[in-house]
Amino acid sequence: METKINIQRLCEVYEIERSFVISICEADLITLYSEGNQDFITVEELPFLERMLRLHQDLGINEEGLHTIHHLLERVTDMKEEIRQLRNRLRLYEDF
Amino acid sequence: MEFIDYYKVLGLDKSATASDIKKAYRKLARKYHPDVNPDDKDAEVKFKQLNEAHAVLSDPEKRKKYDQYGKDWEHAEEFEKAKARQQRSYSSGSGPFTYSGSGAGAEDFSEFFESMFGGGGFGGGRQRQTRFRGQDYNADLELHLRDAFSTHKRTLTVNGKNIRITVPAGIEDGQTIKINGHGGPGVNGGPAGDLYLTFRIHNTTPFKREGANLYKEVEIPLTKAVLGGEITTDTFDGKVKLSVKPGTGNGTRVKLKGKGFPIYKKSGQFGDLFITYQVHIPEQLTPEQEKLFKELEKTGL
Structure with a gap:
């Protein structure tokens, strides 16, 4: 199975500018790998890039905004996990 | 099947201009977009409604039909027949969205929409588009x-x-x-x-769980609590003998190390089992037991 995807190809299929992908990489949101004169990202990071792309294209969020949203979503994810654990813990005190 | 007030969905009235519709849609879409509301079913539903409302109201043909029939939408079929000879001129993918998110079914439109405007033949909707990576x-x-x-x-x-x-x-x-x-x-x-x-x-077991730790209440007789002794109780996957200390009070908790639940992704490692003793106070005594308790009472116990 393919583990990395050429940036050039991504830009073609998603109809995006290379500069968009590069800016996401420069913000350390995804990692860019270079081999020869080709740049790649890993397949694992593709869903994240797609999400950034949707936010950019659908909602008109600029690159700085994407960075902020990403960090806020990370916090949301952490808080959700904490809530899940607290809910499970709360069951200890229920029905006794 | 119920009539859907698309104007209400977008917080507008019938006099809204195309610009008002676009503005209202964008504003609400930012709020309810699935990518900023992960795992939020309510937001997903709301987002679908927004997309549907926008698909109808931002398309002059669809809006006209919707406005014309309104709550009498069930008669729209006649309208459809009349239009059938006309060449379809709806532009495909006219909306600003190309949502291809992970939420399953984000592309679904309501039965009301399907009934009034038909199924997949329409292009103006938010059909999910997989452009490269498959849907989650x-x-x-x-x-x-x-x-x-x-x-x-x-x-x-x-x-x-x-x-x-x-x-x-x-x-x-x-x-x-x-x-x-x-x-x-x-x-x-x-x-x-x-x-x-x-x-x-x-969980229908007598055990409560928190992470890898298990918790269970075990009832012990009053005499065992006072005098101490051995009891046998169930662990999650077997039985264990416990030594109850003399003078064990109600609610006393003991920890059985490693007798809890497996620790996730740590093969061979287990949490602990916490046993809480509940001392059973007899509600009825035999005459002999009552006599003995009275004798105990005389001792000042």
Whole structure:
């Protein structure tokens, strides 16, 4: 199975500018790998890039905004996990 | 099937201009977009409604038809027949969205929409577009707590395909695991999406669980609590002998190290089992027992 995807190809299929992908990489949101004169990202990071792309294209969020949203979503994810654990813990005190 | 007030969905009235519609849609879409509301079913539903309202009201032909028939939409079929000879001129993908998110079914339009405007033939809607990577799928898997005690294989059917997965021991209620490549197929040579599996664990055992620790109440006779002695009780997967100390009070808790639940992703490691003693106070005594208690009472106990 393919583990990395050429940036050039991504830009073609998603109809995006290379500069968009590069800016996401420069913000350390995804990692860019270079081999020869080709740049790649890993397949694992593709869903994240797609999400950034949707936010950019659908909602008109600029690159700085994407960075902020990403960090806020990370916090949301952490808080959700904490809530899940607290809910499970709360069951200890229920029905006794 | 109920009439849907698309103007209300967008917070507008019938006099709204195309610009008002676009503005209202964008404003609400920012609020309810699935990518900024992960795992929020209500936001997903709201987002679908917004898309549908926008698909209708931003398309002059559809808006005209909608406005014309309103609550009498069921008669719209005649309108449709009259229009049938006309060449369809709806532009495809006219909206600003090309949402292809992970939420399953985000592309669905209501029965009301389908009835009034027809099915997939319309282009103005928010049809999900997989451009490269396949769609992610979400599924729930219900397990009994006993099934989560040991690592085992399970076969699931997701979207008509059988998938054999390994359920890791120690998985928790509400925990989600990602199964790579078992989502929808990619297009243009793109990779398949992933399957996100959320475990719903039911517990009908006498044990309470928190992470890898288990908790259980065990009733002991009054005499055992006072004098001490041995009891046998169930652990999650067996039995254990416990030595009750003399003078054990009600609510005393003891820890049985390593007798809890498996620790997730740490093979061979277990949490602890906490036993809370509940001292049984007899409600009825035989004459002999009553006599003995009275004698005890005389001793000042």
